[in-house]
Amino acid sequence: MKRALVTGSAGFIGYHLSKLLLERGWQVTGLDVFSDYYDVGLKRRRHEMLAGSAFAEVEASVATPGLVRDLMADERPDAVIHLAAQAGVRHSIDAPREYVEANLLGSYEVLEAARATTPSHLLLASTSSVYGASTEMPYRETMKVDTQMSFYAATKKANEAMAHSYAHLYGIPTTMFRFFTVYGPWGRPDMAPFKFVRAVLANEPIDVYNHGRMLRDFTYVSDLVQGIADLIDVPPGSEPVSERDSLSPVAPHRIVNIGNGETIELGRFIEAIEAATGKTARRNLMDMQPGDVSATWADTGLLTDLLGHPLPRTSVEDGMRSFVDWYRAEYDGAAAIP
Template identity: 65%
Template structure:
């Protein structure tokens, strides 16, 4: 899925195409001449108008939009049979660590049943490469950092993380049984324009511009591997051409590779590999908005972890070094988008 403009550009299915990351990925693929089929449910977990505004920007001859829930019986089977995608990027999910404590059933439906519907459809209609979103939250109670893909990661701290870890296991079984080349990618605190209203950057920017206090968890003693969305999308585009090979077909594994010994399946971190303090993130927002935040210091929340940090050795071995947009620059781009979009 490297940049190309000819008629041989692969057909790509993106689930969650009206989501934050899905929108940016679709936009990048369309810019480079790919034919994209997008599927989104437009659920009301957050502002549906924002999701529809994202999708509207993707309209064009190479983008085919579909609306529906991935957990709906037969929907993905019919869609994949008609679209015949060579690459499938599965981003559709019920997101949010804290919301998974309040409404766990929605995570069962979208994340578990929905992902099952997808891999079952691909059993009948195979693609060249299945790429499925996991999360850095999958590392759970692991305390050794940076997080490496070969860690057991068997102690999820939230139900959201548990569903994502289950997706990894389900996809591995189908990769083994049916030879579906699968890459699971674990995101690390993605941010940027068109971001989600439930995420810190959006909430902090909105509150600071409206002179409302911001809730700062763990009294500000948080570190995150903040990853700008364009850098992440670059990683996804490069990974698409690195489908795992079945063990009998591969050569010597890359040192530190998470490639399964029994299936064409691997997990890859996608992050900057440099944890940064939450206070520095807030300071970047203050600079970009020209206003000072009023902090409401709070204890760490259930299901949350004090720090995340990606080991990027495997990422770099597979696809090279990714761009690393400076945090101040990435935050400033978000604030500029927010002000323009909401006339703030």
């Protein structure tokens, strides 16, 4: 039985990835600190859904010195998927130290652990936010990305550079994946899909930034985690797979976009919520927020080259219908909203 260590396993993406790996017959060790950045009860319910003989829970901070190294020495995982991080663009403006501790020190501990006990493949989460002020779209992994717009994005760009140096120095096969706007059941309460559905069901207005002139590459979570799980079997080697490959010339290190591969207008996304809830959204049009960008769009050609097939592309209409169904079951409509 293959073994995986998933950091941030009680998080939105970590939960769905751990669930998929368990379904594929993996033994999964899930490491999570259960931070109070958002509802800890939601995180614990996610972990409860993973409970079983093939899942081992470790409650601790990934940034604890030596903890991940010792855990990997004991578990000897075939793959390490590092998802633990302090998320949120806007929160990084108010609490940047949290991002230093979780994203920089936490990733350092994972890299040090991988240096001591080299897994077959080390995979680390980055973000589409690293593309920053770039206006050339769709975003390609080989583009120069030096204009991050938030401290959150800056820490993730730093993670990419840190991982590259360790891959070069110690020969660790490493893939960094850049996520785009991920949504779906068990999603984060601080993200727009959750906030919008909560407000619409409660007959409250929704805050629509940049007066609705926003484009996002909305990615349904089950599509995303399939991409991560499939990439485990494609560690970087010494030769590029195509002319689109972002493989480093000096390290077994690659950056891969995982997105839906199209842009969706925010208005269409809100309409999908209206259709799923049967309610009309009251829009509170607002200016752009600091650190935000008006559009994102993933070029997913490299991902297709690596996997040999494109990922599923769940429509926002189907995806939001599933999210609203889950939300209503979890929170009993608007009666028990956190």
